[in-house]
Amino acid sequence: MTQFTSDPVGKSLPRVDTYDKITGAATFADDIQFGPNLYYARLARSPHAHALIKRIDTSKALKVPGVKAVVTGKDAPELVGMYLIDRPVLAGERVRYFGEPVAGVIATSEGIAEEAARLIEVEYEELPAVFGPLEALQPDAPLLHPDLGEYKVANFIFPEPGTNVSEHFKLRKGDVESAWPRCDAIVEGTFYLPQIQHVPLEPHISVALWEPSGQVTLWTSTQSPHAQRDLLAQSLDIPHGNLRVVSPYVGGGFGGKAGVTMEACALVLARAVKGHPVKLRLTREEEFVGTTMRQSLVAHTKIGCDAGGNLLAMETKYYFGGGAYNDYGVNIARAAGYSCTGPYDIPNVKGDSRSVYTNLPIGGPMRGFGMPEIHWGIEQIMDQLAEKIGMDPAEFRRRNCVKTDDTILTGMKMPAIDLVACINKVTEAIGLGKKEEPSARHKRRGKGIAIMWKAPAMPPNPGSSAVVRFNEDATVYVEIGAQELGQGSFTVAAQMAAQALGVPYEWVRVSAPIDTKYSPY
Template sequence: MTANESFTSEPVGKSVPRIDAYEKVTGSAIYADDMQFGPGLWYGRLVRSPHAHALIKKIDVSQALAMPGVKAVVTGADTPKNFGLYLVDRPIFARDRVRFVGEPVAGVVAVSEEIAEEAAKLVQVEYEELEPVFDPVESAQPDAPLLHPDLGEYKVANFIFPQPGTNISEHFKLRRGDVEAAWPQCAAIVEGEFRLPQIQHVPIEPHVAVSLWDLSDQVTLWTCSQSPFAQRDLIAQSLGIPHGNLRVVSPYVGGGFGGKAGVSMEVCAVAMARAVKGHPVKLRMTREEEFIGTTVRQSLVARTKIGCDAEGNLLAMETAYYFGGGAYNDYGVNIARAAGYSCTGPYLIPNVKGDSYCVYTNLPVGSAMRGFGMPEIHWGIEQIMDQLAEKIGMDPAEFRRRNCVKTGETILTGMKMTPIDLVACIDKATAAIGWGKEAPPSAPHKKRGKGLAIMWKAPAMPPNPGSAAIVRFNEDATVNVSIGAQDLGQGAFTAMAQIAAQALGVPYEWVRISVPVDTKYSPYEWQTVASRITWSTGNAVRAAA
């Protein structure tokens, strides 16, 4: 601190320089791929399945092991346990069968990335191809090819309901009122089918993981992660590591959007490091591998029917969501669940029949992405609302004012709605865009339209997602704040510094955030997901201060 510095007091609500701005704009910020490990660093590459669905009959690694510079080859025989957050259905390396193109079958460790790449081509795998299924509706049928014969044996969270003997990994069912009795009372009914493909997160920074399993069985994983503590838990369970022996360090993350939550390729790096104890092993995804070998937003087929009376009051809704969860649904089951209990959107509908399915398909693994379960369903709901309003001759904004959920009303799950004012939001939005007034197009060959949509974002967290913080004063009155939350580019570190400064009554410029996030030293954080960090970790920081 110098006498010429300017200080920001009471920084909450003010625009302040970001904590990480200087490092990032100067290129000095350290990401996982930038970390240096010296000449002892070895490299890993994955052998991936060329088939969408096949039995593994035989794996021959002898030619790869004979190649100079190759140090180890790891297969499913070395990793007998599955991993998963809500449904433990995913092998580290495929064992008896492969379920999507790109699934890891083996991992090669070598002294250089180039040698590992060439050696991976020498791993011989004998497959027996099986019939694949790619569409979630087709996969949900009783006669579809069965992807997970052992579904009934998987460990599963007590709020997830798989259907063994089928490809349905989760069925969330919601019933309210009497839908069949309501349809004859409707003056207008609109039905639609809405399809959404899988979507890749495409972070600027591909997935990178470096793992060291030392000779005393202490294990460290350096990786770009939204959820270091969840990764520690899942990896420790799948590889039989005491939690106290596994340390996850996460430096800056170059974009996540949900794709770096939970576990994808990181566990492969740890398993490969176990095979060459004492040497760190680096595994990094190419851009092509990002698309097939990490996770994606799940696909969806939504079949929705909604009706209203002549005055514009919504009376009934029937919907079925088929989420294409990909080959493994360890995270995806919770997405289908969240969509199920949110299926009406922010509308009060007295009669509802909702079924939300997560379904295995022979496609890349579906997982979390930006408000999961919500954008996927609302774009269809909102189109139907516009069509209903048009059918009865009502302004779409007024239709939404009439039917949107209001404070104190009992919503579809039986919960009383907390204090909100969605009508005021609609009023402000329509006023801001000049709703009902024609706006001239920017060119003669163009048209200008105006639209309005509303949605809600339901929480999909377990009941115990904790956040913790430690606040320390230094000798010169500057402050160090330790948190387990991650900054993905959304400004979490800056927000925590603002909250700490406000709570302590010190200038914002005096606060430092202790990084990187390190499960050995940082306080616990469930995951940096669900738009929860400012509220959850922020309250922890305020309480610590």
């Protein structure tokens, strides 16, 4: 007898995508069939971190049997980007990182496209390169974007033309300099984080179809189909009504499939062979140069408190290594700047957060949007200061954490919160301060506590929507715009709908794939 689940919210239930995924029936972008009309694409990439492109010769590639077209930066002069439109689809006059695409080949098979891409001859004039944000800030550092002052940019992003700084975010509260002499203890430190790749199970893949009529469809592994449609439509001058983005199941994203990475390449290649779908899929090796990375970071933090353990002042300097293009990374630096104190009430704060161009792969979002990068340093500094004044680290946090009605560094008054209660529950649950024997003699068991907050760096009025359709037998279809990339969003949507409508969980179906032509925003 079939069992039905009522009031499903808060219950552990089988995921709505379980059957498809464990049986192999789930459709990912690479599984979609397009028939014999399908062409394949491969990209020719730069072997240099920084160089001028003097000449590109595609004649040998065009002579390979099965090659349908070769596209270079001259054929695709558009710039793409989210908050700072600074990135060419294909490099035109210069390359700014190893692996930057300089040309694309469309052919009847992936192997032919790969062979032809290797035959493209590019003459480069190598230029000095910089690989870290502090190096890129030196007066004699090469300027990676001489045209920085001419790029389109969101009105809340502040690049500094004539430098390698693509964003400089500042926050000030009180008077930091006058507070240092009043501190009984001061601690400062510098923390370093390298670039990190997301490594999703499914590499990036896009299939683009540019119809002679001007209708354009993109099947792709993206976290944010609607945002991607908007960005691509604006960048490539496609009417929004003519561009459709379809995203089936996604095999992991972690931020690396947000915004635009290689999808614009697929579209401009399809534009060269209108009427044919063109498949561009990255290899695992290409994931490390052809998509985005978590940005590197050099974080310098200085804090001080009085003898009673009350925080008096904090100064932070964040230098994000944004890579060769910072179209998305600038807003991560902004989010980090908003959050620079951590969840602490500090009367005097000076915070500077910069995103800096380097000759490394493109920086972008990854799990936490700048928050893990800064908080691991903040919390170590807090532990060091607590130790310096002889205070228990949990008590130090209870004393200094933000509380209801505190005015934080942005001027916002905190709503009703109880972080102290959270700290108390955690310390009790883990037995903080109590020693426990390790599981083996060669191991050590440690305990610690950390707190954090997150600035989303989004507009204060974002929204999302859903469409609910009832069938004749009272079962329900739910259409949402949120993508399912392994985190269970379809299951949560089904639980919420069943709970709100008073129907069994098993009666709810969540429509997939996400399709900007039909799915709500």
